[in-house]
Amino acid sequence: MTLDARALINWKYAKLPLASDPHIFGPFSAFVGMWRQKAQAGELPPRRGDFDFPDFRPWLGKVSIAKIERDPFEIRFVLWGTQLTTWWGVDYSNKLLGQASITPAIWKSVEGAYFEAMDRDPFIGVVCGYLDQHNRSFIKVLGVDLPLSDGAGLSHVLTLHLEIELDETIESALPDCSMLEYF
16 A cells, blocks of 8 residues: 555544543544443444444434455445435445445555454544545545454444534544544
8 A cells, every 4th residue: 555545535544442432532422332332341342133223313324334354355335324325425335345436446455454454453443534536525524433243353344424524634523532543
């Protein structure tokens, strides 16, 4: 992955420990808190069984679930919210990461590396960027990525995205969230 690839997608990625206090996530606090309540004894919350549809009511349309596929490593969205479809201009349900972008290979290179790092050593991810790779440079989103397990390590990633102002950053939107920058 090159610096040019990261510049092309115009996104910023950060990672935080799984034990991070939900309150530092600002508008994502309740979402991260719900996820943390589903975890047992330091384990990742399971993908199946613990989450009910009503749990997501406050965030309907803004949630996605990505499945981690292996051999080869791929990210496939098994759920893509209706508001996400409006923002991105594409329904990513059952599509691979970045598949409908202007440069799919770059998404796979950059964001794929981010998810591979999460697979090796799970963390809470915070992402922020413009949707210009989908011809929507007038939209900027902030998201939180929460790892889920099938009992044998990372299996899915639960994500909530919110639209933010074009001049906002991770730091301005989440001022109480001191984080380790990934890229």
